[in-house]
Amino acid sequence: MAIKFQVLPRKNPQDFNAPEKFYAAALGDGETDLDTLAEMIAYQCTVTKPDCYAVLMALEHNIVSELRQGRIVKLGSIGNFQVGISSLGMEFPQEVSANVITSNRIIFRPGKQLRELLKSITYRKAG
Template sequence: MKYKMIQRANPQDRTQIKWYAAPVNEGRVTQREIAADIVELSSLSRGDISNVIESLITVVPRYLMLGRSVNLGDLGTLRISFGSEGVDDKEQFVPSMIKGVKVVFTPSVQLKDAIEKIRLESAD
């Protein structure tokens, strides 16, 4: 993976500017490309694999909306997280006080181990 050097100011002291490494995004892989790559690793057709991916895209949000975490094996786990305004008495709380609902991905140990082996090189 390539990285580039960029200058950034220190948020606490804007006069301090330093150079930092940042990952270079080499583009986005599409669902179609992923399906084509999986075809090469399996006995399934691209249509079968595309159907499985589409079904996964359909069912994962359902589980998350039911308050369940979704374990995707050696890839990792998805779960819902949010914050809320605080109240002195729980009877004062209303659901509209919940803010920042988001999906959190926690990579598996296997994925973390694979990423640790990444070879980095300068894009310059």
């Protein structure tokens, strides 16, 4: 299976007079929410306290599987995971193909509580 991408024109932020170039941008292909993940895990293992590790391993397996299919994985208030890509800029849309994709990454968008956590963290120099 492959991640879907779309072609987007973008201006050069360092030279707005330069002609636009075209880039590949990852597309989310549906969504997988926490309830769906919980249902998947229920079919794969038991969910008793002693089996918590097994449940976490199944969760990881399913997150990887859903991301591999191009889906956005929503973990409720924890946040969302999605695959992102970078590509070379091309002069024309028809020149953009999978061959110009230069890198990929996992994008995590934290939920509200995690974002709030970042606002309240304080720092202290070690030593």
